[in-house]
Amino acid sequence: MKIGIVCPYAWDVPGGVSAHIRDQAETLIEMGHDVSVITPVENPDSLPPYAVDGGRPRSVPYNGSVARLTFGVKATARVRRWIREGEFDVLHVHEPLAPSLGVLACWSARGPMVATVHSSIERSRVLVTGYYLAQTALEKISALVAVSEHARRTIVDHLGGDAVLIPNGVRVDHYQDAPPLREWPGPAIGFLGRMDEPRKGLPILLEAFAGIRARVPDAVLVLIGPGDPDEVLAEVPAALRSGIVVLGRLDEADKARALASLSVYVAPNTGGESFGIVLLEAMAAGAPVVASDLDAFARVLDEGRCGALFPVGDSAALEATVVELLGNDEERSRLVAAGARRVAAYDWRTVAGDLIDVYASVTAGQSRVREDLRGQIVGRLARRRTADGGAQ
């Protein structure tokens, strides 16, 4: 199947949506499909062979923060040419509501179209002002997909349609065979996430770690992720500091190896998580998971059957859970086995199979994706010119 994928955010700026699209494209290619991605990009040389440059992203204030989006006459022309020359069986647009390449693609194409909504939009102001525009773009889409229950609710509440729930995927094969990054001197407890972002909950883990070290003296705390750790670690006494290793930001392969080296992975987040992809990555790498009992985490951990849960923000409970788990090898291997089974449902190969089912049900007996020239003065002129050229 020939699949065209539209990415709204810059390819070379790390982000959840672009990582999702990269995994999706690579998995579909491995399955033997013909995939092309059009995306905004800062440095076109960094693009993989299956991706096409959709233009430079511009920083604009949008929906309460600064977003890096691509739009304008040039970008529209590039999207149109990509659609015209791509001859796709199906067009897959990500974040159709973001004012970037996605919306341009919706306007420029007709035929079988699928769209995935990632974010849950709480601020309906954007949707109200852009309601008519959003509606006319969305009305062309034959199938809407949501990556989480949260995102699905956005669609149901604000747009009055429904969406198929297809969760985020994990490239399980990249994680399960990862060799451990390092031998640690004792049981390693891992944290992954922005260190200076309070909602990721590092202070709670640090508080618990003091107690854990008192009972398991050779325990090591491994911190992975971007952000400046100095401010958080300033409060930590020097004796404890020697048990903390800061790995900083790691690339995908090293992240997998670091997770594989852990005795326990802890997710002490206090909120703002809609899915919990990191938990799945840890489970895929074979690390037992301890997580705060946020709704999203409880769902991923199957209500505690595939990982231990503790009350949000309760460092004493976290300490007790980790200490108990470190002393119980049997329970740890049980959690690892349960995690491996759990993560299979989120494996990109499974998720991509679900997507293919969606593609197949919108493309059955349909013609390919074509450029849409209706309703646009420029498009009409272009069509007339090609019609004249054909007559001569």
Place this chain on the structure above:
Amino acid sequence: MGAWWWVVGALVVLVAVGLYLSMTAGRLDRLHRRIDTSLHALDTQLLRRSALALDMAASGVFDPATAVVLADSAHGARAASDNDVVSRGLAESDLTRVLLEAIPDVQEADELREAAPDPTMLDDLRGTCVRVQLSRRFHNDAVRACRQVRKQRLVRWFRLAGHTPWPDTVEMDDTPPPGLTAR
């Protein structure tokens, strides 16, 4: 002088209303087209499903009793493919119910997979059942979006929908056999 302004004002209003009507007509046209294609897609998947069911009934993987019931409901579904939307929905729901009974759980599905002359047969059936469910959902979504526009007052007053009949949702039981979809 004042009268001229009235004429200009009226013209502006007329042009604005005209533009709005033309845009809405375009929108309706798109929605009607989407309904046509989604119905066509659903039709394709339903026909594929009953064809697969007939193949399986004839292949000898099922016991004779199951095979007869399955073939009967699959024939019924095919015969109803040109009927109105309600009676077709009933016939297709019958086939769904027979499939649910024929492949009730994962063990049964595994045994059938071993017995089948072509092991991909069950995977094809799984895929088609899932796609029937998806196509129907997408079709009913398109119908709902179209009805929303057609209910608008201006659309009714100016008969923007023309002679296109009021769109119908497709109602049927489309649950895929759990033996096939369980992971």
